[in-house]
Amino acid sequence: MFTLFHHPFCPRSRFARLALGEHGLETRLVEERVWERREAFVALNPAAETPVLISEGLPPIPGAAIIAEYLDETHGAALGRRLLPAAIADRIEVRRLISWFCDRLYSEAVGPLVTERIYKRYMSVEQGGGAPSTDMLRAAKTNTRYHLAYIGWLARTRNFLAGDDLTYADLAAAAHLSAIDYLGDVPWDEDDAAKAWYVRIKSRPAFRPLLNDSLPGLPPPAHYTDLDF
Amino acid sequence: MFTLFHHPFCPRSRFARLALGEHGLETRLVEERVWERREAFVALNPAAETPVLISEGLPPIPGAAIIAEYLDETHGAALGRRLLPAAIADRIEVRRLISWFCDRLYSEAVGPLVTERIYKRYMSVEQGGGAPSTDMLRAAKTNTRYHLAYIGWLARTRNFLAGDDLTYADLAAAAHLSAIDYLGDVPWDEDDAAKAWYVRIKSRPAFRPLLNDSLPGLPPPAHYTDLDF
Incomplete structure (x- = not known):
């Protein structure tokens, strides 16, 4: 089970949601208003930006591009559904x-x-x-x-x-x-x-x-x- | 043989040079002044930013982070010198x-x-x-x-x-x-x-x-x- 700190209209969060969805991964969404600079969120991601993906047992995964690489390595490659192609x-x-x-x-x-x-x-x-x-x-x-x-x-x-x-x-x-x-x-x-x-x-x-x-x-x-x- | 379009004081170009150097890869350096928006350079990289790495037979590789991923996949992993660790x-x-x-x-x-x-x-x-x-x-x-x-x-x-x-x-x-x-x-x-x-x-x-x-x-x-x- 994943948790994604996101904002519904943050375009990079939307990219992360699409990437999770295409991999068929159910995700709990938590809305984050980054301009409030909530202390617990800044602790998760010092860059204080959405999206941040939480996957149990791993450090927080910040940023849509890094989330995409992570999903490809842990799910895309294994399932043969590579949104980051092999070549x-x-x-x-x-x-x-x-x-x-x-x-x-x-x-x-x-x-x-x-x-x-x-x-x-x-x-x-x-x-x-x-x-x-x-x-x-x-x-x-x-x-x-x-x-x-x-x-x-x-x-x-x-x-x-x-x-x-x-x-x-x-x-x-x-x-x-x-x-x-x-x-x-x-x-x-x-x-x-x-x-x-x-x-x-x-x-x-x-x-x-x-x-x-x-x-x-x-x-x-x-x-x-x-x-x- | 690689060619790197760079600027000597562009910090991201310096990162790419260090990455190439740590992998022991000889590289021809071409100084690029991005503010001149040289047409042939913009054709290589529409983002018109340094660094851009040219590796024969591949599309131009733009941006220090993408160059780093590329070097790890093509050289780091094979040589056992991973600057992007496996875990x-x-x-x-x-x-x-x-x-x-x-x-x-x-x-x-x-x-x-x-x-x-x-x-x-x-x-x-x-x-x-x-x-x-x-x-x-x-x-x-x-x-x-x-x-x-x-x-x-x-x-x-x-x-x-x-x-x-x-x-x-x-x-x-x-x-x-x-x-x-x-x-x-x-x-x-x-x-x-x-x-x-x-x-x-x-x-x-x-x-x-x-x-x-x-x-x-x-x-x-x-x-x-x-x-x-």
């Missing part, structure tokens, strides 16, 4: 894209959008709460368009984002897009290939729990849960 | 610390110091060049003290930073500190344990090439190359 060249490409999505797409687009539009609603003034910064939103939305175009380019070139098969690269990208799709911030009409790829990923059973998350007072657009939007 | 719990801790040093120590302290004090000397005004920002320097120096204290705490608790043996965690931390030690920006007198640990890592043969790097017009402090400072 060296494929591993390089999957890891490159995990980093691209969890670092670049996160910091340039999804992180600012989620922080400004969701987290700030729950933060006190001392924690950085308040109205969203329109400058941040504008920059993040512009960056989202570039990232969507890159995802579309990958989707047109390959069957899945990193190659022939589903990998962590798809889960990382879809997790990030899903968090801002809830906010209506993905311009799907700009890229048919990206949209068609996302529909495929979104239809997977592991994705369902993400589509059920909701925020009081901030409903998602109608297409968010629609599997054929 | 699951140890792998979690080493990966946690690689990320801590390459992401946190980098963005909070070493990245800003190197950018303000070294890169900016070579950048045009359009590229962001100019005089160092004293605010950035002040914040980065304060953060360096916290990071040094954390490294000291690890060094007092364990033989090497991640446990009994030398791992990538030591190389990542030492690579980062070495870049700002050249600038005289590590307050060694604040932490004896960190200093004693650094002297041990710095004395390794793989470290020597880093100590020979120098910048015209900006000599290092006397202790920089001293193995027993």
Whole structure:
């Protein structure tokens, strides 16, 4: 049994949830509001970031990319369901894209959008709460368009984002897009290939729990849960 | 034969050089000034960051952490010189610390110091060049003290930073500190344990090439190359 410290709209937490789900691993979810810097959580992960996976008998596993490596080594490889493929060249490409999505797409687009539009609603003034910064939103939305175009380019070139098969690269990208799709911030009409790829990923059973998350007072657009939007 | 696109004072490039050196792998170094966004380099690595390792017959390997995983899988495991240990719990801790040093120590302290004090000397005004920002320097120096204290705490608790043996965690931390030690920006007198640990890592043969790097017009402090400072 696993426990995941997460936030429902933290895109990296969503990636970890998809990775756990694809491996068929039941997980207890604990919502963590990292901006509160809860002492017991900082003790688990000095970086004070979600997600953190707790697996009995092991040190806390911090960060989506490290959780993905752990799950592949302990479950994916054994079950023959490798979301991090065995061939060296494929591993390089999957890891490159995990980093691209969890670092670049996160910091340039999804992180600012989620922080400004969701987290700030729950933060006190001392924690950085308040109205969203329109400058941040504008920059993040512009960056989202570039990232969507890159995802579309990958989707047109390959069957899945990193190659022939589903990998962590798809889960990382879809997790990030899903968090801002809830906010209506993905311009799907700009890229048919990206949209068609996302529909495929979104239809997977592991994705369902993400589509059920909701925020009081901030409903998602109608297409968010629609599997054929 | 490997080729590494790097910058002599990019701390993540230094980590990759140490990893290659510890594995006994000869590498051709090509200096890359990422702020010039050279087209052929951006084609190699869309993230436009150093380091990037070229290994014949494989896609370019971008990023110090991904290079480290690659070297462990292709050389470390085979040669029995694992800088990423085999035990699951140890792998979690080493990966946690690689990320801590390459992401946190980098963005909070070493990245800003190197950018303000070294890169900016070579950048045009359009590229962001100019005089160092004293605010950035002040914040980065304060953060360096916290990071040094954390490294000291690890060094007092364990033989090497991640446990009994030398791992990538030591190389990542030492690579980062070495870049700002050249600038005289590590307050060694604040932490004896960190200093004693650094002297041990710095004395390794793989470290020597880093100590020979120098910048015209900006000599290092006397202790920089001293193995027993």
